[in-house]
Amino acid sequence: MNTSMYLLRAARSPCVSQKSSREAVLRAASAIRLLNLHEYQSQQLMRDAGINVPRGFDVNSREAALSAAKSFDGKDIVVKAQVLAGGRGLGTFKNGFKGGVHICYDPEKAADVAESMIGQHLVTKQTGEQGRLCSKALVTERMYLRREMYFAITYDRESQGPVIVASRVGGTSIEDIAAADPSAITKIPVNMVEGLTKADAEKCARALGFANQHAIDKAIDQVEKLYSLFIEKDATLVEVNPIAETPEGDVVCIDAKINFDDNAEFRHKEIFSMRDVSQEDPREVTASAHDLNYIGLDGNIGCLVNGAGLAMATMDIIKLHGGDPANFLDVGGSATETQVTEAFKILNDDTKVEAILVNIFGGIMRCDVIAQGIINAAKTIDMRVPVVVRLQGNKVDEAKALIRASGLKLVATDDLDQAAKKACTLAEIVRLANTVDVTVAFQS
Incomplete structure (x- = not known):
């Protein structure tokens, strides 16, 4: 089974009780299917595919x-x-410059605006307070x-x-469109064998609101090219918001977001x-x-687990005992010693x-x-926090x-409930020690 699909199924399982666990695994699923391109990169891919996009240039300096x-x-x-974040227009840069999207009426003003953006961190509703670096x-x-519409292709x-x-x-x-008027949205499943007919x-063109045949034909042409791009590039999402009609009757993709399946990286080295x-x-x-697989x-409690379902159960039981998971880290069923070492470094x-809980059930994993x-x-890194280890299954002895x-000096136990309690207790000891600047040794 595709890993991301497994994670999504696991996250929707009725056995998952904690909101944090669901959110973590859903984020992990999306991360696995992650190559998120900038707008200028997506537009170039669309331009190369014969799709109508505005003329534009990516720049990294005022002069450019x-x-x-x-x-x-x-x-x-x-x-x-x-x-790579939504809400750019309403964002604020850490240098105080407001807005990540500006309309300018002369080249000098455009250059000034670009200079205020480049090299600064933009904070939006999706970035958190740390913001994201704007390099271009x-x-x-x-x-x-004349009109703005919404268009997307994804998997259902x-x-x-x-x-x-x-x-x-x-x-x-x-989401806002659906909340305002659910009837404004049309879903059109496409047969995988037949492809887009x-x-x-034409059904899509009419759902977008085109009425006369000339406009419908132009919309059909763009829809077909967008679908071809979606299939040929192994995309998991092609979203155009807005796809628009100009006063001249042309159909143009104004803004685009394209995500790609990591499993297809070997076929699309130039994109990745x-x-x-x-x-x-x-x-x-x-x-x-x-x-x-890390999110x-x-x-305050680091988790190293094998399997998405076990990872969620581990996060749930940590929450149950008053702790808070610091990560989702699934080493999978075929991790090597080197991978485990790197996981611990992270x-x-x-x-x-403030504490690490290792919870491994050895099936495929030894x-x-x-x-x-x-x-x-x-032996290779300075372990600064206590480690609680719970191992069961293949090669446990x-x-x-x-x-x-x-x-x-590892804390070992065969019982998951006890392991979670000990991790939470040790994390609290570390937190208290840090408040008074006391160094606690956890290994020989």
Whole structure:
């Protein structure tokens, strides 16, 4: 089963009781299917596919922005901060400059705006207080629009294939559109074998609100090209909001978001080379480099577990005993000693972590491999927090023998409930010790 689908099924399981666990696993599922491109990158892919997009240039300096703005020959200009987060227009940069999207009426103003954005962190409703670094701005021509609509292609669990989502209303979030008028949204499942038919494309065009045949034909052409891009590039999402009609009757994709399936990276090296890791949590970047499923949370107890369901159960029981998970970290069923060591480095380097709970059920995964990884980590890094280890299953006796022989001061238990209690208690001891600047030794 695809890992992301497994995580999504696990997150929706009725046995998952804690909200934090569901959110963590849903985030992990989306992270696995993660290559999120900047707007200028998505537009270039669409441009290459023959899809109508506004003229625009990505720039990383005031000089480049000024040159780009002058190329529009007196037309109004839009400058957009290129960060991977929604709500850019209402965001604020940490230097005090307000707004990640600006309409400008002359090249000098556009250059000034771009200069205020580039190299600064933009804070939006999706970034948290730390914001996201804006390394580039998109300088594009302003387009005057007759109508704004919403268009997306994604995969649908219900129909087990691609689905087109179309609305005659656009320019705002699809959730807001649905809340205001559910009838404004049309879902069009696409048969995986047949592909997109003319009838499907025409139904979509009409759902977008096109009425005369000339406009419908233009919309059909864009819908077909968008679907071809979705399939050929192994995308998991192509979202255009808004897709718009100009006064001249043309159909233009104004803003675009495209996500891709990580499993298809070997087929699309050129696309995956566009990944901007500066927009991601450094811990998650490090984890992905070692094929670890990691999502950072805001708690104080680091979790190292194998399997999404067990990870959620572990987070739930930590919450039950008053702790708070610091992460979702699933080493999977085939982790090596090196991967386990790297996992411990990530947990140990997280300054919020005050204790680590290892909970492994050895089925495919061997407990002795986990044990050796723990030992390697303890010997190669300065473990600053206590480690509680609960191992059960395949090669568990061998694992316990390795831990005993190592001489490390690990807290071992066979019972998950006891393991969670001990992790929470030790985390509290560390927290109290830190408040009075006391150093506590946890290993020999």
